[in-house]
Amino acid sequence: MSSPKAPLAGVRIADFTIHAAGPFGTHVLSQLGAECIKIESKTRPDAFRKPHAVYGRMTAATFDQVSANKLSVRLNLKKPEAIDIAKRLVSISDVASESFRPGVLKRLGLSFEELRKAKPDIVMLSLSSCGQYGPDSHFAGYAPLFGAWGGLGAMSGYTDGPPVEMRHVMDHAAGMHAALAVVAALHQRRRTGKAQHIDLAAREISSAMIGDALVQASLGETPERPGNGDLIMAPHGVYETAQEDRWLTLAVRTDAQWIALTRVLGHEEAASDPRFVSVNARAAHRAELDALLGEWLKPCDADIMAAKLQQAGVSAHVSWNMQDVADDAHLRARGSVVEVSATNIPNRPVVGAPARFSKTQDVGIRRLTPELGQDEDYVFGELLGMSSAQRADLETREVIL
Amino acid sequence: MDGIERDKGGNLPLAGCRVIERSRTIASAYAGRLLSVMGAEVVMLEPAAGSPLRSAPPLLRSGESALFAYLAAGKRSLVCDPATESGRAVLDQALADAQVLIDDTPVEQRGASGLAPDDIAARFPALVHVSVLPFGASGPKSGWTGEEINLIHASGEGFLLPNGFSQELFPDRPPLKIYGHFAGYQGGAAAALAALSALWAAPESGGQYVDVSVQDAMLLVGAFALQRLGDGSLEHRATRRFRYGGVFKTKDAFIELLTLEQRQWDGLVKLLGDPDWAKEEALQDSLERSRRGDEINTHIRTWMAEHAADDVVRMAQELGVPVGKYYTPEDVVNGAHENARGLFEHIAMADGREAKVLKAPFQFAETPLRLTGGAPALGEMSQGAAP
Structure with missing residues (x-):
């Protein structure tokens, strides 16, 4: 048994x-x-x-x-x-x-x-x-x-x-x-x-994989193609960092995550900026946020920043290539990546x-x-x-x- | 209730199977959705304020979530907050007659809700308990949080997109995710598969705990890039492209063209009207064509720009050249092929309008699948709720 x-x-x-x-x-x-x-x-x-x-x-x-x-x-x-x-x-x-x-x-x-x-x-x-x-x-x-x-x-x-x-x-x-x-x-x-x-x-x-957009289209509504954006989360995207072609992916769902993000990045002043105080406010000002985040993250080390943001409860991850995947201790520990010969x-x-x-x-x-x-x-x-x-x-x- | 027949019995693949679903995330909700359409009775346990997915974008003009309408169609809803004493009683009662629990509660919150795996195993030894989390429930990153955009990049595929035409046009832009929740959907399919696999072994093994990770599932479907690494090639979006073919703009729409075999190439040359450039002896060799892919694509682009998509597709199909139009969602819901295959169920939305909801991503010819209803009202099963 x-x-x-x-x-x-x-x-x-x-x-x-x-x-x-x-x-x-x-x-x-x-x-x-x-x-x-x-x-x-x-x-x-x-x-x-x-x-x-x-x-x-x-x-x-x-x-x-x-x-x-x-x-x-x-x-x-x-x-x-x-x-x-x-x-x-x-x-x-x-x-x-x-x-x-x-x-x-x-x-x-x-x-x-x-x-x-x-x-x-x-x-x-x-x-x-x-x-x-x-x-x-x-x-x-x-x-x-x-x-x-x-x-x-x-x-x-x-x-x-x-x-x-x-x-x-x-x-x-x-x-x-x-x-x-x-x-x-x-x-x-x-x-x-x-x-x-x-x-x-x-x-x-x-x-x-587009079941949601099909529901919209069937009702005569036109689904939006958001690219790297999200229809509600902002900031949300893939950002340049200090190292070439080393991108940081970031998604902020809640106010708490937004405040934590500004703290980790040393821009606490943004947390009280009226344009960004709520989920809806941030979504309405997504373009400005995107530009700001681009500026703030550009001098950062992507790997260190991802770990710091995760520690603060913010959804962040480096855009990994397959070498990163192959070398990852987490995936190895799970048996999701194994070695064969x-x-x-x-x-x-x-x-x-x-x-x-x-x-x-x-x-x-x-x-x-x-x-x-x-x-x-x-x-x-x-x-x-x-x-x-x-x-x-x-x-x-x-x-x- | 809405009067729709919700009897999930009958002869469907999973008739008689009862699944309890807790879902904040797409992966968990999609797992339940797949099991539901195959005949399982799937009950969502929702907080009193309703699942956060009820307001997940994209929203319809009425304010209703199109995503939730798709993912919750055919399910049932019970209000349950297992962090409270009364909620725990509702949870225990629900799990007592269920075969499967699918749960995406973050690991650190499980203990307080009576959802820790050991606790569940002790109370419900016959239950298949499937955990589905962004990075799984074990391993050094099990405490990490991840949205779709993080997960598609944590598995390696995000870095490789876009490739082909989009990448040629915008080489300096950041890599691009696939629309919606592709990684989440793979996590959901993996969770449903793991649930049914554990259930298959239940007569011998009894219930058990299964740990599914969205990152793992996305990596699994992206395994080919890891295989390429083992072969000695680290793939990159700028170079992972078909040497020729790909996305083309016709007079009125985008099409996809891909010729992998010699006869398909021969057909393509005919499609293009046997142009002089294609007659060059060297281009009869597929390796030489790969080397001169950019040059070939330039010729194809010029030709495509002068023709209408529907004509190109019709002629290409006659010549055995794989060509397809990039259909919009509107094309898909109105498609002759899709409708001949009965891909959609007509389902009333909350405001009374009738939408077409995709039933299932596969068909069972002997026992056709159907959606038994739309998304349930919050707590429609709860005690005291209107019958």
């Missing part, structure tokens, strides 16, 4: 996803203890097995966060026999996840209806850019397009500038929500014994557990990126009971490729 293990231990995922959002979602589930079997092939490898010139990566990745913890098997889904094996794999899994263009799985014979025949209570996740149905469902896209279609891109940006391109965090937000939906569907299955098909459109995650991988920091559990503590990274087909002895041999001779034959005929 109290044995520490991972919360999702015993859950098995047959994972057909190979790029961005899908693999991220199943990675998060694997961190929580699910056994995730990655189905790839030489002709359809995970994106990280390939160079990615547009991102400046000229070779395959040695370590890939989203493939960590996963098992890898090869199946050439162009061969009918491989489809049969894929279905057998699904029949011994709890979850099947995929991110093909809508319609492709049906053509392959791996649609929800087919998989449900193989496993009557399967939880299937279909993750796509625009969903499984609807007039745009055939649109292909990447994170910046999800941001554009869903409205988050247009709402982000300098007030007088163009929309902002969303990057990997957009894909990964979709993956995080996908992981949540999968666990909810597992609960439903536990209660009802029935199958479920989750249809997650990444562009709708982008819309969910392997024979071909020198020590490197990676993102660890998504949450800390008091009982089912065994969450996080257990193993690194698998070689293509590394786990076929276990998956094809032990789980599916295929003999070495059978597997060799399938390999000769490029069913296992």
Whole structure:
């Protein structure tokens, strides 16, 4: 009863996803203890097995966060026999996840209806850019397009500038929500014994991040794009400090925080300035405040100032680059950043557990990126009971490729 | 109450699950919202003056919070101040029939409210107790306070934004946050996921305490930049950009264009009308194109400025070139695609106007999700409140 293990231990995922959002979602589930079997092939490898010139990566990745913890098997889904094996794999899994263009799985014979025949209570996740149905469902896209279609891109940006391109965090937000939906569907299955098909459109995650602005727009009101400002908090922004490109982020919600801020900065006189005496007064004079704070913070050391302000109860933090994140004692203490290494991988920091559990503590990274087909002895041999001779034959005929 | 059927039973994924939510912050409120729309009964415990989120911007012209209307839709409300004796009794009664508690009370205030994890575990051993705080409940910075703008920068993503066109136009401006509460929403999704994961293990492990941090959740979705650091590259907003493609201004609107594959590039050249500059032999190589990205973008910008967004999108889609229009919120609520997918529920606001509220960020095909109502009136469940 109290044995520490991972919360999702015993859950098995047959994972057909190979790029961005899908693999991220199943990675998060694997961190929580699910056994995730990655189905790839030489002709359809995970994106990280390939160079990615547009991102400046000229070779395959040695370590890939989203493939960590996963098992890898090869199946050439162009061969009918491989489809049969894929279905057998699904029949011994709890979850099947995929991110093909809508319609492709049906053509392959791996649609929800087919998989449900193989496993009557399967939880299937279909993750796509625009969903499984609807007039745009055939649109292909990447994170910046999800941001554009869903409205988050247009709402982000300098007030007088163009929309902002969303990057990997957009894909990964979709993956995080996908992981949540999968666990909810597992609960439903536990209660009802029935199958479920989750249809997650990444562009709708982008819309969910502007749910407030959608309410406004639906009533004919025009949402404001505040940039780094806030509609009520002031001062609120990202300020220059003494060191180049070392910015301080600051947000003042209450009068007490405002008074504390003026004290820390040695400008107590501002606390009694009638323009700034209340939340509403400060919001009305946000531009003046912004200019003042810019002036006051410019000679400061950002790191020392952040610590001082926090000590006084003011929300402040340095705008961190990834080296700061990697070196942070707090994130290390929480296990949110951990160090990994392997024979071909020198020590490197990676993102660890998504949450800390008091009982089912065994969450996080257990193993690194698998070689293509590394786990076929276990998956094809032990789980599916295929003999070495059978597997060799399938390999000769490029069913296992 | 407003007469809307609030029976959360039925066949939804989380039917029968009861969640108690204490939320001053977006992360906690969004966690409850996600669980609620999937069928859990989510009860907000609010102070007598109401949750601070009830007045969180953006506000509608009527003064009602659009953010609260979105985040509290479908939930219930009970007034409870656990720092008082009578409030403690209300809290205990609420927790007695709940499976999950989501709480964002700052660590140092928990003891006085009977919300310390050990105390909760002793009184409610079967309960899944999820703490969600800006920097988590443990570690040297657990006492730090953080708003969205601090948290998106504490996780490394803020420093990397904007990239592309905005950064080219305004290279000297400070980095820029994503609209609204992106980090808070990731914290909320992580908290909901952690809650359901702990609940999944409950038959064997019983209740437990889970510590979620918004900073951690935002870092998790930004993991790729840490991976790049491990590869030897410290990313910066000025250099983290696609070498060509990105945001473009057409005659009438902004569009996004991204070609990562050769066939997409070929389609783009057709879209641009097979211009002479694109015929150069060297540009057939994707690495050379990356090196000469600025030059390529200059050509694309000139062409885009002469065409209307809808025409560009239509032609691009026909040619298999990933292009999308930067939709405004108005475009999204009126979108043919969104409405064909039933993305919104019509919900009456406090002033009687009917708004479209996004139901959920995902769909369950076998048991469609729906919003069972708008934001509840303060304390509608409380003893003595009108039924």
